[in-house]
Amino acid sequence: MTFISPLFFLFISLVISINYFLPHRFRYVFILISSILFVGFYNIESLAAVILFSFFNYVLAKYIRNNKWLYLLGIIVNSAAIVMFNYFSTSSNGLIFSFTLINFQIDKFILALGLSFYSLQNIAYITEVYYNRLQPESTICKYFLYNMFFPKFISGPIILPGEFIPQIENNIITNDKLIRGFQLLLLGIFKKMVIADRIAPGVSSVFDYHSNYSGLTVLTASYLFTIQLYFDFSGYTNMALGISEMLGYNLKDNFNFPLRSSSVSEFWRRWHISLISWFTNYIYYPVVFRLRYYKKGAPLVGIFLTFFISMIWHGIGLTFLAWAVCHTVYLGFESLTRKSRAVLSDRFNNPFYKIVCVFIVFNLVCFSNVFFRSDSFETAIHLIKNIFSGFIPDSFLTGLINPIAVGGHQTDEFNIFITILLLSVFLIFERRIYKAALSEKINLKYIVLCVLLIMIFGVFNSGTRFIYMQF
Amino acid sequence: MLNTLERLQKVFRRVFDNDKLVINPKTSAKDINMWDSISHMELISEVEAEFKIVFSFDQVMEFNNAGDMLTVIELLLPNS
Numbered sequence: 065m066t067f068i069s070p071l072f073f074l075f076i077s078l079v080i081s082i083n084y085f086l087p088h089r090f091r092y093v094f095i096l097i098s099s100i101l102f103v104g105f106y107n108i109e110s111l112a113a114v115i116l117f118s119f120f121n122y123v124l125a126k127y128i129r130n131n132k133w134l135y136l137l138g139i140i141v142n143s144a145a146i147v148m149f150n151y152f153s154t155s156s157n158g159l160i161f162s163f164t165l166i167n168f169q170i171d172k173f174i175l176a177l178g179l180s181f182y183s184l185q186n187i188a189y190i191t192e193v194y195y196n197r198l199q200p201e202s203t204i205c206k207y208f209l210y211n212m213f214f215p216k217f218i219s220g221p222i223i224l225p226g227e228f229i230p231q232i233e234n235n236i237i238t239n240d241k242l243i244r245g246f247q248l249l250l251l252g253i254f255k256k257m258v259i260a261d262r263i264a265p266g267v268s269s270v271f272d273y274h275s276n277y278s279g280l281t282v283l284t285a286s287y288l289f290t291i292q293l294y295f296d297f298s299g300y301t302n303m304a305l306g307i308s309e310m311l312g313y314n315l316k317d318n319f320n321f322p323l324r325s326s327s328v329s330e331f332w333r334r335w336h337i338s339l340i341s342w343f344t345n346y347i348y349y350p351v352v353f354r355l356r357y358y359k360k361g362a363p364l365v366g367i368f369l370t371f372f373i374s375m376i377w378h379g380i381g382l383t384f385l386a387w388a389v390c391h392t393v394y395l396g397f398e399s400l401t402r403k404s405r406a407v408l409s410d411r412f413n414n415p416f417y418k419i420v421c422v423f424i425v426f427n428l429v430c431f432s433n434v435f436f437r438s439d440s441f442e443t444a445i446h447l448i449k450n451i452f453s454g455f456i457p458d459s460f461l462t463g464l465i466n467p468i469a470v471g472g473h474q475t476d477e478f479n480i481f482i483t484i485l486l487l488s489v490f491l492i493f494e495r496r497i498y499k500a501a502l503s504e505k506i507n508l509k510y511i512v513l514c515v516l517l518i519m520i521f522g523v524f525n526s527g528t529r530f531i532y533m534q535f
Numbered sequence: 536m537l538n539t540l541e542r543l544q545k546v547f548r549r550v551f552d553n554d555k556l557v558i559n560p561k562t563s564a565k566d567i568n569m570w571d572s573i574s575h576m577e578l579i580s581e582v583e584a585e586f587k588i589v590f591s592f593d594q595v596m597e598f599n600n601a602g603d604m605l606t607v608i609e610l611l612l613p614n615s
Contacts, residue, residue: 353579362576363573
């Protein structure tokens with residue numbers, strides 16, 4: 065049951081309708097039961113994992129205050145879960161044990177869906193309680209709901225307990241929330257089905273058969289992958305936010321137009337915001353605060369450690385290490401040249417300078433994402449080398465358009481032009497579209513346009529999962 | 536004799552390399568382009584050096600604007 069399957073739409077229609085008519089005191093229990101069904105539907109191992117980890121952290125938090133050893137135990141257990149999740153997801157030697165009565169697979173348990181997302185939430189929870197910034201939650205069902213709330217279970221956004229648990233008590237569903245939630249849901253479906261899934265085959269054809277392509281074709285595919293990643297993940301987030309809003313919950317948005325960033329540090333303030341806030345609050349600031357008297361050295365160590373841990377979270381391997389090194393270098397450079405860049409920015413304070421900066425940042429991000437997307441470090445290096453050989457293809461049709469269009473038929477070529485057109489129009493009017501989606505009054509023009517575009521241009525049979533489900 | 540706000544402004548000007556920077560208690564990261572998570576800790580250590588005080592981590596995490604910083608500085612100053 066992925067977020068774009070018919071079964072999921074039936075599921076959310078029923079949950080949203082029943083929840084709306086239920087008396088307030090029963091709502092959170094009903095959403096908890098729905099979330100248990102949602103998680104259990106994927107596999108029983110995921111359900112077992114989330115129940116076990118939630119229970120462990122719930123009990124631990126009761127005794128953790130000012131107890132350094134218990135806090136350390138909590139950090140080790142939750143961090144080990146993330147490391148094991150990523151080790152097993154990159155290893156082909158998963159353990160499989162079958163029991164007589166129930167077929168329980170240890171590798172699936174370790175690979176439990178959403179494990180690394182709620183493990184980060186659990187670390188945040190025990191840290192806040194340990195440092196006396198938060199009272200431990202007294203109702204176990206509320207803590208379970210915090211971890212299992214189905215719209216955010218698979219890929220976040222990561223939310224701190226103090227931001228979510230109070231909403232259980234103050235849960236109010238208004239018509240405004242229903243309208244805004246529905247409009248956001250449509251925006252998410254549009255981004256995923258009309259843009260991300262239409263781009264995906266072309267990106268795969270170049271990255272999976274990298275030895276066949278060079279120059280402009282590889283460069284275009286690497287640009288398209290970053291765009292695919294953005295539309296896929298922000299589409300998922302819009303859907304998660306929309307569904308939550310219709311259930312009476314507010315989650316933080318994960319994206320703030322990141323492709324318009326004019327520096328890499330600005331990009332990281334606008335991309336996957338909830339994860340970056342987590343890393344900033346629980347890794348970067350504690351490290352840099354302790355090292356602050358080392359002046360320029362402190363942020364560099366902090367950036368490296370943050371991206372190193374982010375690498376472990378995304379996946380253990382050379383490709384993710386290279387991705388982390390890229391961003392450490394980018395941010396380190398920006399940190400050391402902060403003042404001279406500010407002088408430049410003041411001197412060339414015009415739209416052209418801003419566009420050049422946005423273009424450079426986009427290219428830097430795309431470069432690092434070649435490592436992020438490639439199945440091995442060698443593939444990534446091969447792709448990067450290929451960009452600089454035979455840059456202009458002999459024939460634009462067979463060398464560039466056909467690989468991106470996938471197929472080589474006229475309909476495929478037409479389709480890719482439609483995709484680029486839709487993508488360009490969306491990016492130009494992105495802020496206005498987002499404003500329309502967030503409007504609290506029914507915006508019929510927006511709804512009709514979204515539905516029509518999804519029905520006409522949406523990819524219905526791809527069966528593709530959201531990219532961030534793997535983390 | 537400079538008051539606390541003026542001394543704090545002097546530190547801001549030095550860290551953000553802007554001699555014309557004027558701050559008030561409501562000044563936040565939104566008002567100063569270069570005030571991000573990377574420059575924030577440099578600012579903290581410079582403020583500590585200027586006022587000869589030591590912030591706790593929890594105090595630093597609560598700073599949302601220059602006013603929050605001023606309140607804690609005045610609390611930590613020996614003569615307060």
